[in-house]
Amino acid sequence: MILSQIGYYSLIFVLAISILILFFCFKQLKFLNKNYYSNLINLNFLQFLLVVISFFSLIFSFLNSQFINKTVYENSHTTKPFFYKLSGTWGNHEGSLLLWILVLIIFCLLFLFTSQKKEKKYLTLTLLFQQIIILGFLIFTLVTSNPFDIIFPIPNEGLGLNPILQDPALAVHPPILYIGYVGCSIIFSSSLAALISQNINGNWASHIKKWAIISWIFLTVGIMLGSIWAYYELGWGGFWFWDPVENVSLMPWLTLTALIHSLAVIEKKSQLKGWVIILSISTFVLSVAGTFLVRSGILNSIHTFANDPQRGIFILIFLFLLIFLSLVIFFKFHKQDLNINKITLTNDLSILINNWFMMYFLSVVLIGTIYPIFLEVINDTKISVGPPFFNKLISIFLIPFLLFMGFGASLGWLKSNFQKIYFQNVVLFFISITISSYLFLFIGDKGLFLSLIMGGSIYLFLATIRDLIKRNKQNLSQRISHFGFSLLVLSILFNSIFSEEYNFNLSVGEKFKLEKESIFFKNISMTNDKNFKKVEGVFLIKSNNNKDIILKPQLRIYNQPVIITSEADILSTLYSDNFIVMNKIDDSNMFNIRYQKKPLMIWIWISTIIIALGGTLTFFKYRK
Amino acid sequence: MSSKIKFISIFCFFVFCFFIFFQSLKESKKYTPKALMDKKIINFKMKQLDSDEIITEKDIFEINKITLLNIWSSWCLPCREEHKYLTELKMNTRLNMVGINYKDKKKNAQNFLSEFGNPYSLILVDDDGKNSINFGAYGVPETFIYNSKKKLIKKIVGPIDLKTFNEIKNILK
Numbered sequence: 001m002i003l004s005q006i007g008y009y010s011l012i013f014v015l016a017i018s019i020l021i022l023f024f025c026f027k028q029l030k031f032l033n034k035n036y037y038s039n040l041i042n043l044n045f046l047q048f049l050l051v052v053i054s055f056f057s058l059i060f061s062f063l064n065s066q067f068i069n070k071t072v073y074e075n076s077h078t079t080k081p082f083f084y085k086l087s088g089t090w091g092n093h094e095g096s097l098l099l100w101i102l103v104l105i106i107f108c109l110l111f112l113f114t115s116q117k118k119e120k121k122y123l124t125l126t127l128l129f130q131q132i133i134i135l136g137f138l139i140f141t142l143v144t145s146n147p148f149d150i151i152f153p154i155p156n157e158g159l160g161l162n163p164i165l166q167d168p169a170l171a172v173h174p175p176i177l178y179i180g181y182v183g184c185s186i187i188f189s190s191s192l193a194a195l196i197s198q199n200i201n202g203n204w205a206s207h208i209k210k211w212a213i214i215s216w217i218f219l220t221v222g223i224m225l226g227s228i229w230a231y232y233e234l235g236w237g238g239f240w241f242w243d244p245v246e247n248v249s250l251m252p253w254l255t256l257t258a259l260i261h262s263l264a265v266i267e268k269k270s271q272l273k274g275w276v277i278i279l280s281i282s283t284f285v286l287s288v289a290g291t292f293l294v295r296s297g298i299l300n301s302i303h304t305f306a307n308d309p310q311r312g313i314f315i316l317i318f319l320f321l322l323i324f325l326s327l328v329i330f331f332k333f334h335k336q337d338l339n340i341n342k343i344t345l346t347n348d349l350s351i352l353i354n355n356w357f358m359m360y361f362l363s364v365v366l367i368g369t370i371y372p373i374f375l376e377v378i379n380d381t382k383i384s385v386g387p388p389f390f391n392k393l394i395s396i397f398l399i400p401f402l403l404f405m406g407f408g409a410s411l412g413w414l415k416s417n418f419q420k421i422y423f424q425n426v427v428l429f430f431i432s433i434t435i436s437s438y439l440f441l442f443i444g445d446k447g448l449f450l451s452l453i454m455g456g457s458i459y460l461f462l463a464t465i466r467d468l469i470k471r472n473k474q475n476l477s478q479r480i481s482h483f484g485f486s487l488l489v490l491s492i493l494f495n496s497i498f499s500e501e502y503n504f505n506l507s508v509g510e511k512f513k514l515e516k517e518s519i520f521f522k523n524i525s526m527t528n529d530k531n532f533k534k535v536e537g538v539f540l541i542k543s544n545n546n547k548d549i550i551l552k553p554q555l556r557i558y559n560q561p562v563i564i565t566s567e568a569d570i571l572s573t574l575y576s577d578n579f580i581v582m583n584k585i586d587d588s589n590m591f592n593i594r595y596q597k598k599p600l601m602i603w604i605w606i607s608t609i610i611i612a613l614g615g616t617l618t619f620f621k622y623r624k
Numbered sequence: 625m626s627s628k629i630k631f632i633s634i635f636c637f638f639v640f641c642f643f644i645f646f647q648s649l650k651e652s653k654k655y656t657p658k659a660l661m662d663k664k665i666i667n668f669k670m671k672q673l674d675s676d677e678i679i680t681e682k683d684i685f686e687i688n689k690i691t692l693l694n695i696w697s698s699w700c701l702p703c704r705e706e707h708k709y710l711t712e713l714k715m716n717t718r719l720n721m722v723g724i725n726y727k728d729k730k731k732n733a734q735n736f737l738s739e740f741g742n743p744y745s746l747i748l749v750d751d752d753g754k755n756s757i758n759f760g761a762y763g764v765p766e767t768f769i770y771n772s773k774k775k776l777i778k779k780i781v782g783p784i785d786l787k788t789f790n791e792i793k794n795i796l797k
Contacts, residue, residue: 155699157727298648312649320642324635331631377647 001150004069007057008148010050014101015138017047018131025128032121040127041112048109055102058147062089067158070149071095076158079531079559080166087171093295093311094147096174100291101141103175103182104134111186115207125193126186133185136318144311166558169229177222177249181287183215184252187259188284191277192326195333200273205266208280210619212260217615219253224608231601232570239604242390247369248290251362255283258358261351269348274334275355281326288319298373350408357401364393395453402456402489403429406463409482425463432458450497457493460486477621481614487607491600500597505590508537512593517543519595533557537582537591539569551580577601665774668755670748673725673733679748685774689720690796693768694744695756697726698736700764702783709789710743718796723747726756726764769795 021043028036058071062085067073075092076085084091090099108130115123141147190208194200226249231239240246259279265272292298296312368385407425436455464483504512506521513519522538535555542548554567568581579596665681672679685691694710696703713719723744725733728751737747750756759768769778769792778795780788 153699153732292645296649298645313646316642316645316649320638323638327631327635327638331627373648374644377644 004148010054122197129189173225180219184284191280252286406460477617484610491603673747698732706783714743
């Protein structure tokens with residue numbers, strides 16, 4: 001009771017302070033010669049303290065299972081392990097919004113502390129926009145999804161957290177992704193502020209690049225964690241399904257990636273200003289649009305939380321207010337660059353090309369995700385856009401993209417020794433085409449198209465390795481990220497081309513023979529765990545070279561709420577993953593078994609970590 | 625001048641998007657899991673609320689009537705909201721309403737019924753929630769509708785609202 005009230009009232013105070021800060025911001029803008037800066041920092045700090053209190057009172061409500069709180073009642077249960085009680089705090093709509101606000105305010109405070117030396121007008125404007133965003137989310141939370149609603153009489157027991165969400169990767173996935181999204185809000189506010197105060201220059205670019213990179217790192221890791229969860233928990237045997245919610249997290253990542261590259265151009269040459277602003281705005285707008293699509297229930301997806309049209313309409317209005325606000329500001333304050341230098345065949349051209357590709361990929365993902373919504377409204381037909389659409393449209397452009405990426409990154413900023421680079425790349429290209437065709441000759445015909453993609457990615461891989469082992473330390477972080485990316489593309493390709501999948505029914509004691517292996521269903525056992533019943537099957541996989549593997553997939557019957565999930569068992573090695581999942585067939589003693597071999601699976605995660613690592617290095621370089 | 629045209633056209637584009645999304649929000653995306661549909665009712669044994677008589681799945685159906693199985697609890701807030709609809713459905717002679725009292729104390733359950741009225745012809749007790757789980761319920765309240773052949777024809781997760789209430793009425797027509 002008391003916890004809920006503390007949480008609720010501190011949240012209201014946070015709202016009041018937010019309005020107060022807005023007031024001081026306007027005052028500061030009006031009287032630029034006066035200094036309200038210390039006031040603003042103090043208020044922000046107070047706001048931060050209050051939101052922390054609010055957040056912790058929700059956490060404690062969850063940890064103590066205080067079912068008087070509706071959010072706790074709906075999403076927790078006394079038998080839940082400590083870790084999932086904790087992650088239950090943000091595993092639901094209300095709590096995750098509170099987390100979002102917390103991160104927003106923390107970032108706002110960090111921004112104020114780290115950029116005190118900047119121009120006053122620019123700072124105040126950034127703060128102003130940031131507080132508008134905070135205010136929007138606060139009102140949304142308090143009006144439509146208050147995490148501190150109270151139920152009376154107090155229920156004895158909660159309804160439980162959805163078991164699919166009870167997974168370590170997923171417990172940390174939302175906070176990390178949120179940090180990424182919220183970081184984009186700083187970029188958004190700051191770029192609008194810089195636009196109004198006519199402050200867009202190399203200095204600003206280096207300043208904002210830190211925030212872009214931080215958000216980018218967290219987005220990358222957050223997307224990866226979601227993907228790991230899908231692979232291990234959902235038991236579908238894949239890591240990316242082009243699910244609308246996955247797409248929604250990918251879209252800001254694409255624009256942010258383009259933004260980071262374009263910021264480098266502004267830093268060095270003061271070009272592409274308008275473009276950078278558009279990217280900054282669209283990154284955050286896409287993040288909020290993502291929230292809208294996930295939270296309103298407008299899309300059917302495994303991630304959609306409880307559907308509540310009122311919530312949807314609120315975010316929709318907020319989203320379009322942001323869009324219209326930025327449109328007006330952009331058209332009012334943006335002036336065309338007067339002295340456009342000719343773009344030459346140097347690094348900035350390759351960055352421009354990179355941006356075009358990113359925009360292409362973005363539009364494919366965007367259209368694939370929201371096209372069904374448009375069609376349903378206009379034409380009243382229901383369609384679902386599946387992986388074939390995305391795979392086809394993206395893979396076609398992947399070939400030139402891979403080639404440009406390998407080639408472009410090796411160009412210098414100002415002048416390049418064109419002939420030498422040209423020669424090197426052509427040699428590398430031929431080497432990779434040869435490797436790729438040999439590979440395909442070896443395993444049999446898989447078509448010209450695949451061998452071209454393979455050739456392209458091998459080329460990129462070789463080119464990034466060549467760049468990586470160059471002596472000079474310049475751009476080391478970029479080279480690491482590019483190397484990681486090429487590794488990622490290569491492992492995804494190998495993974496999708498050489499995966500094997502077998503689907504069959506077995507009962508205990510039976511054997512199933514494959515070409516090179518045999519799978520023996522040894523036995524089955526049932527045990528009780530803390531919050532679920534576990535049915536575990538033991539499978540012995542014998543291969544011709546006498547390496548035996550034992551895999552133990554499970555069926556879990558959770559007790560609160562009752563949901564049956566199948567847990568895959570996966571043996572990961574550096575070369576490949578062996579993946580097995582079983583499902584009970586109704587009215588018989590047979591089980592449906594899905595056995596998969598996925599080559600280089602673990603490299604998908606490793607390469608993503610390498611990509612993020614490159615970003616981290618850049619970040620520390622910029623901190624100096 | 626061209627900048628103005630650009631602005632207006634982009635503006636119009638976003639206004640258009642806004643209305644599409646707005647329209648789409650109005651259409652509900654709720655749906656019932658298909659897996660349970662057309663399945664026969666599971667076997668169970670439960671006590672009655674007011675007596676110790678044991679009831680099985682055979683006893684709850686009445687000839688030529690549609691059976692509505694409602695899982696409720698006195699501590700469940702949404703159950704109170706849906707109660708008015710259940711009370712109204714009670715008037716319908718083609719409907720046979722059975723309640724399952726989920727993880728509740730007998731006294732609280734009886735107080736609840738005396739306060740809000742008893743719409744059920746039969747109330748079963750499920751103290752540990754196991755039977756509701758077997759039904760495939762996610763929580764309280766939840767409503768299962770069986771046709772006269774004892775097959776599931778509708779499942780409502782969460783409280784009955786005006787829309788689902790009308791759907792039930794349509795089934796009864």
